[in-house]
Amino acid sequence: MRKLELYFGPQHLGMVGNFSITLNVEGDRIIKAKANPGYLHRGFEKLMEYRTWIQNFPLVCRINVVEPDHMEMIYAMAVEKLAGIEVPERAQYIRTIYLELARIASHLFGLWAYANMLGLDTVAQWAMYHRDLILDLFEELTGARVYHIYIWPGGVRRDFPPGFKEKIIKTLHSIGSCVPDYNDIFFHNKLFYQRAADIGKLNREQVTAMGGVGQVMRATGMKYDIRKIEPYGAYDKVEWNVPVRENGDAYSRIMVVRDEMIESVHMIFKLLDKMPGGKTYTRTPNPFKWNIPAGETYVRCESSRGELGLYMVSDGKDKPYRVHFRTPSYSHGLTILEKVLQNESIADVGNIMISLYVVAPEIDR
Amino acid sequence: MDRNQISKWIKSPVKMGHKYSLHAVYFCTGCGIIEIPPSITARWDAERFGVIPVATSRQANLFLITGYVSLKTLKAIIRTYEQMAEPKFTVGFGSCPINGGMYWDSYNTIKHLDKYIPVDGWIAGCMPRPEAIFVAVTHLWTLIDREMADGYKRYRKNYKFYRSNQEKLYGKLEWPPLFQKDGAK
Amino acid sequence: MNHSMKNQLLSLFTEIQIDIKKDNEMIINAAKNAIIGILSFCKSKGYEHLALVSCVDWIEQKKFELVYILSPYPEQEPEFSKKEKTNIILKTRIDREQPEIVSVINIFKNAEPYEREIHELFGINFNGHPRLTPLFLERTYKIPPFRKNFDTREYVKKVFDEIPFIDKKEASK
Numbered sequence: 001m002r003k004l005e006l007y008f009g010p011q012h013l014g015m016v017g018n019f020s021i022t023l024n025v026e027g028d029r030i031i032k033a034k035a036n037p038g039y040l041h042r043g044f045e046k047l048m049e050y051r052t053w054i055q056n057f058p059l060v061c062r063i064n065v066v067e068p069d070h071m072e073m074i075y076a077m078a079v080e081k082l083a084g085i086e087v088p089e090r091a092q093y094i095r096t097i098y099l100e101l102a103r104i105a106s107h108l109f110g111l112w113a114y115a116n117m118l119g120l121d122t123v124a125q126w127a128m129y130h131r132d133l134i135l136d137l138f139e140e141l142t143g144a145r146v147y148h149i150y151i152w153p154g155g156v157r158r159d160f161p162p163g164f165k166e167k168i169i170k171t172l173h174s175i176g177s178c179v180p181d182y183n184d185i186f187f188h189n190k191l192f193y194q195r196a197a198d199i200g201k202l203n204r205e206q207v208t209a210m211g212g213v214g215q216v217m218r219a220t221g222m223k224y225d226i227r228k229i230e231p232y233g234a235y236d237k238v239e240w241n242v243p244v245r246e247n248g249d250a251y252s253r254i255m256v257v258r259d260e261m262i263e264s265v266h267m268i269f270k271l272l273d274k275m276p277g278g279k280t281y282t283r284t285p286n287p288f289k290w291n292i293p294a295g296e297t298y299v300r301c302e303s304s305r306g307e308l309g310l311y312m313v314s315d316g317k318d319k320p321y322r323v324h325f326r327t328p329s330y331s332h333g334l335t336i337l338e339k340v341l342q343n344e345s346i347a348d349v350g351n352i353m354i355s356l357y358v359v360a361p362e363i364d365r
Numbered sequence: 366m367d368r369n370q371i372s373k374w375i376k377s378p379v380k381m382g383h384k385y386s387l388h389a390v391y392f393c394t395g396c397g398i399i400e401i402p403p404s405i406t407a408r409w410d411a412e413r414f415g416v417i418p419v420a421t422s423r424q425a426n427l428f429l430i431t432g433y434v435s436l437k438t439l440k441a442i443i444r445t446y447e448q449m450a451e452p453k454f455t456v457g458f459g460s461c462p463i464n465g466g467m468y469w470d471s472y473n474t475i476k477h478l479d480k481y482i483p484v485d486g487w488i489a490g491c492m493p494r495p496e497a498i499f500v501a502v503t504h505l506w507t508l509i510d511r512e513m514a515d516g517y518k519r520y521r522k523n524y525k526f527y528r529s530n531q532e533k534l535y536g537k538l539e540w541p542p543l544f545q546k547d548g549a550k
Numbered sequence: 551m552n553h554s555m556k557n558q559l560l561s562l563f564t565e566i567q568i569d570i571k572k573d574n575e576m577i578i579n580a581a582k583n584a585i586i587g588i589l590s591f592c593k594s595k596g597y598e599h600l601a602l603v604s605c606v607d608w609i610e611q612k613k614f615e616l617v618y619i620l621s622p623y624p625e626q627e628p629e630f631s632k633k634e635k636t637n638i639i640l641k642t643r644i645d646r647e648q649p650e651i652v653s654v655i656n657i658f659k660n661a662e663p664y665e666r667e668i669h670e671l672f673g674i675n676f677n678g679h680p681r682l683t684p685l686f687l688e689r690t691y692k693i694p695p696f697r698k699n700f701d702t703r704e705y706v707k708k709v710f711d712e713i714p715f716i717d718k719k720e721a722s723k
Contacts, residue, residue: 010441011392013420018393018438038686039437040395042471046696050470050703059467065399112402128406135403146399146492208598208623211660222623229624298575298602298619298637311604311619324604326619334663361396364686436688472695472702473687476710483716519716526716533713 001027006346010039014350016113017360019333021353025346033341033349035334041364048323053079053153053290056320061147063325064362066109069102070303071325072151077232077299078312079153083292089234090278091155096233097168097271098141098150100264104175105134106304107261110357114254115186117350118195123186130175137171140164155281165272172265179262187258196251200340200352203248210339211331214306215260216356219245219252226302238270250355257357260304291318305329305357325365333358383426383452384415384506390425391418392445395432397458400492409495414502422448429498430484433461433474436534439481443531446482447543451517454509456501457487466491480530483516555595563588574636582642582651589618589640589657596622597638603654603664605672609698613643614674616651644674653679671696 008014008021018039024032044063048056060075061068073095080087087095108131115124135145141164142148142157150157186192202212204220217224223242227235243259245252284290294316300309306328313322333356340352367373367381374381393401404411405418419425422445430442446455457478460466465476478484485508488501508514520527524544532538556568556576565581566588580588597620604617618640644651653676654661665676666685673694676682684690693700 010438011390011422011445013391016393017398018395038684038688039435039441041435041437041473041686042433042468043473043695043702046702047468047471062396062467065396109399109402112406125407128402129408132403132408144492145494209659211600211658224623296577296639298639300601307601309601309619311602311617313606322604322606324602326602330663331660335660470703470706472691472705476706477715480713480715523716530713530716534709 003031008349014117016117016354017358019358019360019363021337021341021349023341023346023349028345028347030341030344030346030349033338035337037334037360037363039364040361044365045323045325048320050319052288052318053292053320057152058147058149061149063365064303064327064359065146066359067102067106067304068147069099069151070301070308072149073099073233074299074301074308074310074325076151076153077301078297078310079292081297081299082295082312082314083153085154085282085284087155088279088282090159090276091280092234093237093271093275094156094160094280095151096235097268097275098156099233100268100271101134101137101168103304104261104264105131105138107257108134110257110304110354114351114354117354118192120186120189120192123182126178126182130178133171133175137164137168140167152281152284154284155279157281159280168268168272172268176262176265182258187255192254193251196254196351196355197247197249199250199344199348200355201247201249202336202340206339207248207336210335212306212336213328213331214302214304214357215253215256216306216332216336218243218256220248221246224307226300226307230300232301234271237274238267240267240270250351253355253357289318291316300326303328305359305362306332327362327365329358329360329362332356333360333363380509384509386415387427387454387502387505388419388425389416389427389429390422390445390449391420392422392428392441394430394434394438394442395459395461397429397431397492400495400498401429401431404495404498409499411498411502414499416502422446423450425449426453428453428455429458430455430462430478431458433459433466433468434478435473436475439475440535443482444540447540452514453517454485454505454514455482455516456505457484458498459493460489460491463487463489475534481527481534483519483527485514485516559588559591562591576636576638578638578640580640580642582644585618585640585642586652586654586657589620589654592620592638592640593657598623600654600658600661601637603661603668605668605674605696607646607672607696607698608643609646612646614646614649614672615641615643616668616674617641618654649674650677651675652677655679670694673697 003026006023006025008023010018010020020036022034023030061072063071108127111127112124138148139145142150204222207217207220221244223244225242228242240263243256243263245256292314294314296313298309298311300307308328309326311324315321368385403409428446462478468474486501486505488497490497505514521544528542559568563584567579569577599621601621602619606615608615620638653665665679666682668674669676669682670684670687671694
């Protein structure tokens with residue numbers, strides 16, 4: 001059979017984000033896949049060395065467009081660790097609720113992409129609509145739909161407005177009451193099972209050797225979640241479980257995403273019940289003349305794709321010396337994708353890529 | 366909106382057809398891809414304005430360049446733009462194509478998009494709301510009506526200046542020039 | 551557990567300094583040729599996840615500093631034991647004029663894109679790496695862009711602002 005070289009390139013209907021894969025195919029089977037990132041490279045880490053610590057906050061949240069909130073959180077955690085700032089307890093609860101809402105919104109975006117790619121447009125429209133309801137909540141709290149800049153080093157920018165707690169509960173009830181409909185149409189649908197079962201199968205040793213994190217790891221049966229290993233925020237103050245599935249294929253990864261969304265909704269209700277009063281913000285020194293003592297640190301948190309880490313070096317001045325983000329899509333999109341696409345058919349490339357939840361701006365930064 | 370005026374349809378059907386069926390190329394160029402799915406799904410419905418995404422650039426006549434443009438992306442944008450059939454309209458979405466935006470000092474992004482391809486309109490914001498896209502589409506209708514949305518005509522007329530700018534940036538280009546002499550194909 | 555591991559490392563390798571900070575971060579400073587040995591030892595003790603390979607440019611001291619960050623995958627038990635929280639940060643310094651080091655790809659397979667990126671952005675050569683081709687950048691620069699003596703604002707002025715606008719009056723001549 002003839003061998004061809006195809007470009008699953010940046011302008012393609014099955015590609016979400018600006019990323020390109022070169023495929024060597026023979027008939028319908030892929031022999032070799034090569035990922036070409038770099039379409040979204042801005043040199044973030046170099047730009048951050050030219051701006052002061054506070055001026056970097058609007059820049060940091062634009063690294064990952066689908067979910068900018070965890071980027072702000074990780075940068076604030078690193079700055080607080082180096083400078084020795086304490087965060088008050090109410091601010092920890094508010095940060096946790098905010099991050100869990102962002103997680104639900106990001107998973108709904110991933111569900112839009114996956115359902116659109118499979119061809120089931122009804123579920124795609126519903127997921128985008130429910131995500132818009134959560135973005136309305138963000139707009140009332142912070143003023144913007146997409147790039148919020150809400151987390152400051154030392155707390156959060158402002159407290160909840162009056163009546164906000166009831167609005168969160170109402171929105172989550174209206175999303176949660178649609179879960180049986182989602183189950184009937186998508187998650188318990190036999191066509192979805194046939195399209196996604198045994199596609200892109202990975203076992204635990206392969207994922208460990210190639211540096212997989214997040215849902216890719218949790219779909220193979222290991223309970224790897226940074227929120228339990230190194231708790232930050234208010235995650236150790238409520239009871240919750242880590243959802244896990246067994247098989248390691250695309251079906252298990254999407255079902256882990258669904259279980260995580262339901263778990264997040266329950267977690268937000270419990271946090272809203274237990275939230276204490278108090279301050280939401282520790283005063284930081286004058287931001288124009290703020291020098292952070294010299295040192296280095298590595299902090300990590302769990303974004304909606306996996307383990308997100310930040311290695312930061314400071315030399316005592318008012319600008320960072322070196323900043324390096326460890327994003328979860330880096331190993332998923334560059335190492336795992338090339339391995340798992342071998343011997344699959346061309347129609348499944350989008351299927352596998354979205355179930356690994358590769359987001360292109362995170363790879364290039 | 367003059368969609369209901371029958372006399373206009375009879376007098377200039379071609380212009381009315383261009384205005385009310387702008388098909389956009391599905392190319393997620395940069396940051397702004399996060400506000401395109403809300404615009405094309407049920408809540409902020411773009412299909413009532415005639416805007417739907419299509420699969421290839423041969424079938425499209427609207428090019429929304431959403432967000433910042435890096436050096437690798439600009440090559441893909443120029444090739445996609447040259448593949449589209451005339452008449453074609455470009456809209457720069459976000460602050461970054463206008464003057465570099467937040468990445469004004471980055472070594473890998475271009476700062477002014479209209480030095481390389483012609484742009485008919487800009488939408489400011491970081492991110493603009495979905496309603497801003499609809500305001501831009503209605504402004505584009507007015508421009509098409511008055512024959513002021515002539516980006517593709519400018520490209521044809523001034524092709525050697527655009528090409529020389531592209532070559533100043535990249536050196537030798539891999540694709541041959543689109544128009545051989547000024548104005549002719 | 552950390553202190554016993556620290557004692558084992560100190561007894562096995564010379565030219566090594568270990569420092570344990572208060573939230574269980576272990577920082578190891580080692581010489582260039584001991585990297586492979588220390589990484590294999592840590593992997594055999596359960597630190598199987600190579601989270602990051604990074605590089606810092608200390609231009610005043612004329613050295614590059616390579617950083618390897620390891621963390622363990624937790625054991626299979628219903629509640630994670632708190633002792634598993636340590637991260638290991640392994641650092642080594644190499645010369646800035648002729649930067650060269652051996653690649654760790656035989657121990658950790660997912661170090662491949664990290665080393666490719668550092669080669670492209672800092673100019674460091676990794677011996678034994680199978681594929682050191684460009685990853686993100688579209689062209690080669692005279693000075694690799696993430697070094698401290700590359701000024702990006704000067705570069706932007708020189709390259710991007712020199713390209714002229716297409717002025718309508720002038721172009722329609």
